[in-house]
Amino acid sequence: MWLNRLPFVWKQMNVQFQMRAMQWFSFGLIVTQPVIFSAVGYFLARAAGRTQIDLIHTIIGSGVMGLWSTLLFTSFYDLRADRREGTLELLVGSLTSIFSILAIRTFANVLLGSLSFLLSLIVAFLVFGFSPPISNLLYILVSLAVLFFCFWCIGLFLAHSPVVSRLSGLFVNYLELPIGLLTGFMFPISLLPGWAQGLAAFTPMVWAFNGLSASFQPGADPASLWKNWLTALGIACIYLIATFFMSKRVQDMIRVTGELSSV
Amino acid sequence: MIQKIRGDLRLYLASAWYSYRALYAWQTFGPYISGKVVFPIAQMLFFFFLGKLAGTHDPLYIVLGNILLLPAINGIAGVSMTISGERDFSTLPYLIASPAPRGPLFLGRSLVHILDGLLSTIVAFILGVLFFHIDLTHSNLALTVLCILLLSVTSCGMGLVFGSLSLRSRDAWTITSMFFILLYMLSGVNFPVSVLPKFLQVISYSLPLTRGIQAARLAMNGADWSGIQSLFMGEMLIGLAYIVIGYLMFIWFEKLSLVDGQIEAM
Numbered sequence: 217m218w219l220n221r222l223p224f225v226w227k228q229m230n231v232q233f234q235m236r237a238m239q240w241f242s243f244g245l246i247v248t249q250p251v252i253f254s255a256v257g258y259f260l261a262r263a264a265g266r267t268q269i270d271l272i273h274t275i276i277g278s279g280v281m282g283l284w285s286t287l288l289f290t291s292f293y294d295l296r297a298d299r300r301e302g303t304l305e306l307l308v309g310s311l312t313s314i315f316s317i318l319a320i321r322t323f324a325n326v327l328l329g330s331l332s333f334l335l336s337l338i339v340a341f342l343v344f345g346f347s348p349p350i351s352n353l354l355y356i357l358v359s360l361a362v363l364f365f366c367f368w369c370i371g372l373f374l375a376h377s378p379v380v381s382r383l384s385g386l387f388v389n390y391l392e393l394p395i396g397l398l399t400g401f402m403f404p405i406s407l408l409p410g411w412a413q414g415l416a417a418f419t420p421m422v423w424a425f426n427g428l429s430a431s432f433q434p435g436a437d438p439a440s441l442w443k444n445w446l447t448a449l450g451i452a453c454i455y456l457i458a459t460f461f462m463s464k465r466v467q468d469m470i471r472v473t474g475e476l477s478s479v
Numbered sequence: 480m481i482q483k484i485r486g487d488l489r490l491y492l493a494s495a496w497y498s499y500r501a502l503y504a505w506q507t508f509g510p511y512i513s514g515k516v517v518f519p520i521a522q523m524l525f526f527f528f529l530g531k532l533a534g535t536h537d538p539l540y541i542v543l544g545n546i547l548l549l550p551a552i553n554g555i556a557g558v559s560m561t562i563s564g565e566r567d568f569s570t571l572p573y574l575i576a577s578p579a580p581r582g583p584l585f586l587g588r589s590l591v592h593i594l595d596g597l598l599s600t601i602v603a604f605i606l607g608v609l610f611f612h613i614d615l616t617h618s619n620l621a622l623t624v625l626c627i628l629l630l631s632v633t634s635c636g637m638g639l640v641f642g643s644l645s646l647r648s649r650d651a652w653t654i655t656s657m658f659f660i661l662l663y664m665l666s667g668v669n670f671p672v673s674v675l676p677k678f679l680q681v682i683s684y685s686l687p688l689t690r691g692i693q694a695a696r697l698a699m700n701g702a703d704w705s706g707i708q709s710l711f712m713g714e715m716l717i718g719l720a721y722i723v724i725g726y727l728m729f730i731w732f733e734k735l736s737l738v739d740g741q742i743e744a745m
Contacts, residue, residue: 240650244657252660256526256669260533260541263670270532393521402525403532 224312225320232324235297236290245289246332250282253402254336271346272429277401279336280363280425284401285392286329287367291322291375292388299378308470314376315463322371326364348432355431355441362445363428366420369452373459376466401425420455423448487583494587498561512602519549519603520610526669527611535670542611543699544668546603547692550596550627551634551666552659557592558638559655561585562729563645571646575733582726589638593631600627618699622707626695629711633687633718639725646732647741667692687721690714 236242257274261267269275295318298304307317340346348356377388396402398416405416416422427444430436523545530541562585565571574584607613615623641658644651663669665679666688672680683689691714694707704711735741 239653241653241656244653244660248657249660252664253529255664257529257533259664259670259674260530260535263674264530264534264536266534273532390517390521393525394517397521397525397528403528407528407531 224316228317228320229324232294232321233328236325237328242286242290242328245286246282246329247335249285250278250332250336253281254278254339257402269344271340271344272432273400273402273404275340275344275346276333276336276429276432277403277425279333280401280421280428281396282332282336283326283329283367284396284399284421286332287322287325287371288374288388288392288395290325290328291318291371292378294318294321294325294375295378308467313463314467315372315460318375318463319372322368322375325371326368329367330364349434352431352434352436355436355438356428358445359424359428359431359441362448363421363424366424366448366452369420369456369459373455376459376463395419398422399425418451420448420451423451487580490579491583491587491590494584495590498588498591501564515599515602516606519546519599520606522548523603523607523611526663530669539611539613541669542607542613543696544692546600546607547627547630547695548662548666548668548688549599549603550593550631551662551688551691553592553596553599554589554631554634555638555641555655555659557595558585558589558635559642559645559652561588561592561638562642563652563655566645566649575737581729581733585639585642585729586635589635592638593635596631596634597627615699617701619701619703622698622702622704623695626691626698626707626711629714629718630688630691630695633691633714633721636718636721636723636725637687640721640728643725643728643732646729646736662686662688665689685717687714687718690717 254275257278258269261269261274295304298307308314337346374388374391398405398408398412399419399421400408400416401421405413405422408416423444427441427448430441430444523542526541526545527538530538535541562571565574577584604613604615608615637658638655641651641655644654648654665672665675665683665686667683672683672689675683690710694710694714697707697710
């Protein structure tokens with residue numbers, strides 16, 4: 217059953233990479249933006265008279281921020297591009313559910329955005345001499361898997377919003393920095409006021425990134441890591457289940473009412 | 480002569496009106512004003528906390544810098560989008576084929592963005608006073624407003640440069656977006672330009688905004704005209720140079736596109 221789906225998965229990912237990866241826009245999100253955000257953090261530290269910077273937030277955090285920006289804009293604009301090019305009707309009309317198509321596209325987008333994370337890690341290693349304890353390798357890998365899963369769930373949720381209404385575009389453009397702010401990729405969320413920290417707890421990436429930064433530290437506490445991983449996975453699964461039901465409901469609704477592209 | 484000026488002025492205002500109708504008339508108050516509030520506050524807070532992590536001594540420097548960048552973002556994005564937007568909606572060839580003078584036609588479309596940028600700045604200042612307790616009691620308000628107005632206009636030159644690229648490349652908007660992000664580092668918004676390495680300082684001072692933002696900061700600290708004169712005039716000259724360069728680029732790309740038939744080809 218699953219093996220039969222592999223050609224579909226492969227073709228969707230192939231098209232997605234060709235459509236998204238080979239673009240200056242993607243390059244900007246994956247490379248330029250994280251480099252500049254890191255540079256701003258670096259120069260701010262220099263302006264404050266510091267010689268050392270917080271590598272996890274300033275360098276690696278900017279890579280995760282790059283992943284978030286890439287995911288936000290690619291996943292959201294996927295269906296918007298279909299809508300503009302007139303292929304949305306074909307997708308909705310096809311036997312394969314919108315959820316399956318977007319799930320694979322979003323997975324490809326996460327892989328694309330993860331390049332940003334990878335680059336930031338390379339810079340941290342080569343330029344700033346970052347060296348996490350090798351004994352934590354398993355923790356780091358699990359934390360990364362949890363982080364990418366959380367991004368996938370949120371990306372899938374975002375990818376569905378243009379089906380519901382074209383007005384969602386007005387809001388998505390404003391999501392990048394507020395979510396970047398709440399998730400504390402580039403600074404610890406302990407700096408935020410209490411109410412903002414409470415709000416941040418509802419985003420799975422906060423817990424996942426907490427787990428990742430803890431696993432980069434020597435003497436990481438496994439109990440704390442498990443708490444972060446499980447909370448992140450739990451919240452991400454809530455988003456995933458909500459998206460699944462929303463997708464089904466919207467797809468059924470627009471087929472019955474014929475309102476696709478009218479809102 | 481007078482008739483030509485009147486004709487250009489009419490075209491300038493008509494372009495501004497159509498630009499308003501196309502971009503804003505369909506907007507509803509809620510989403511429009513939420514955009515005006517959410518983006519500036521998120522931008523201010525993001526760099527504010529980045530500064531806090533870095534141990535910055537004066538977080539208000541960052542807040543004010545990001546407020547001063549808002550009219551410039553509108554100026555650059557607005558003018559650039561004016562041209563790339565025509566391309567997206569497939570109306571660019573009609574405009575190019577029309578005999579209307581290019582200056583008032585495209586610059587008129589930027590008027591709405593200049594006004595919108597000023598509105599963004601006012602909203603951001605109100606938010607800054609409410610959330611960050613910015614103290615404007617000692618500022619030279621008239622000069623501050625003048626500097627903000629100057630920033631709105633000089634940034635249009637940069638928008639014209641990037642917008643001209645739309646005639647030859649569909650990636651012009653991407654380049655403009657990346658340039659915005661570069662401004663967070665190069666224009667002295669988040670930290671003084673003197674912190675940058677020498678070669679980046681040279682680039683910074685060859686851009687519009689750097690001097691204008693410095694002048695606005697001084698005016699907000701109560702400086703009088705003599706205190707900001709050199710920065711103000713420098714900003715004006717750089718801005719003018721970019722407007723001329725952008726206009727010449729537009730004319731050159733237009734000619735090139737007509738000769739080789741490559742308009743919208745890439």
